[in-house]
Amino acid sequence: MIAGTPEPPYLAVIFSSQRRPGDEGYGAMAERMVALAKEQPGFLGVESARDADGFGLTVSYWRDEAAIAAWKAHADHTVARRLGRDQWYADFQVRVCRVERQYGVGDR
Amino acid sequence: MIAGTPEPPYLAVIFSSQRRPGDEGYGAMAERMVALAKEQPGFLGVESARDADGFGLTVSYWRDEAAIAAWKAHADHTVARRLGRDQWYADFQVRVCRVERQYGVGDR
Numbered sequence: 001m002i003a004g005t006p007e008p009p010y011l012a013v014i015f016s017s018q019r020r021p022g023d024e025g026y027g028a029m030a031e032r033m034v035a036l037a038k039e040q041p042g043f044l045g046v047e048s049a050r051d052a053d054g055f056g057l058t059v060s061y062w063r064d065e066a067a068i069a070a071w072k073a074h075a076d077h078t079v080a081r082r083l084g085r086d087q088w089y090a091d092f093q094v095r096v097c098r099v100e101r102q103y104g105v106g107d108r
Numbered sequence: 109m110i111a112g113t114p115e116p117p118y119l120a121v122i123f124s125s126q127r128r129p130g131d132e133g134y135g136a137m138a139e140r141m142v143a144l145a146k147e148q149p150g151f152l153g154v155e156s157a158r159d160a161d162g163f164g165l166t167v168s169y170w171r172d173e174a175a176i177a178a179w180k181a182h183a184d185h186t187v188a189r190r191l192g193r194d195q196w197y198a199d200f201q202v203r204v205c206r207v208e209r210q211y212g213v214g215d216r
Contacts, residue, residue, distance in 0.1 A: 001126075001163065002124045002125075002126065002199055002200070002201045003124075003201075005203075008203075012120075012122065012203065012205050014120065014122070014167055014207075016110045016111075016155050016167075017110075018109075018110065047124050047163075047165060048159075048165075049157040049158055049159045049163050049164050049165045050157055050159055051156075051157045051158055051159065052160075055109065055155075055157050056157050057155060057156075057157045057165040057167060059122055059124075059165060059167075085213065089213065091110055091212070091213050092110070092212060092213050093110045093111075093210060093211075093212045093213075094210060094211050094212070095113075095116075095120065095207045095209075095210040096207070096208050096209050096210070097120055097205035097206060097207045097208060098205060098206045098208060099122075099203045099204070099205045100204050100205060100206060101203075101204050102201060102202060102203040102204070103201075103202050104199070104200060104201045104202070105193065105197065105199050105200050105201075
């Protein structure tokens with residue numbers, strides 16, 4: 001679902017990943033991490049899609065760098081990231097960005 | 109596939125969309141637009157995923173604002189965007205961002 005973000009500027013974390021085959025606890029952890037992220041101060045929204053070949057994009061939106069740093073340091077998230085690196089992902093890339101402008105289906 | 113982008117800063121265009129059911133020429137046009145984008149000056153890479161419910165994320169990476177503006181003004185892309193707005197997408201959002209830092213599976 002498209003996230004209803006505020007007027008820019010705000011930050012986006014683009015997480016691009018290639019999953020290894022098999023679930024191995026990934027689906028449950030992914031759901032838990034989304035639920036936990038939504039509770040964090042400065043969280044603005046998240047969008048995620050993964051195709052049938054296991055390539056996925058998750059973009060989370062945040063108020064400021066402090067919010068991103070706090071979420072990165074969260075203990076449960078740190079455990080999940082380690083499992084991701086060691087088990088679930090064949091490859092990934094994280095890009096931290098400043099959203100400068102946005103427009104949607106209702107805008108010209 | 110994860111795009112091999114240069115060292116930041118560079119720009120990212122996050123295109124979030126919800127497809128309507130049915131192909132209606134979408135798949136062929138999407139492939140054509142990716143091929144055409146790759147030929148544009150200042151194009152750095154593209155990543156795309158769409159899930160089984162038709163929600164998708166496409167992130168394209170660009171050298172500068174001039175490259176984004178030129179691609180937006182490309183005649184074939186303008187036709188594709190109009191078809192997207194009128195026929196293929198129930199909803200979409202575009203966010204233009206400045207990538208400030210990145211790290212991958214091989215970095216700590």
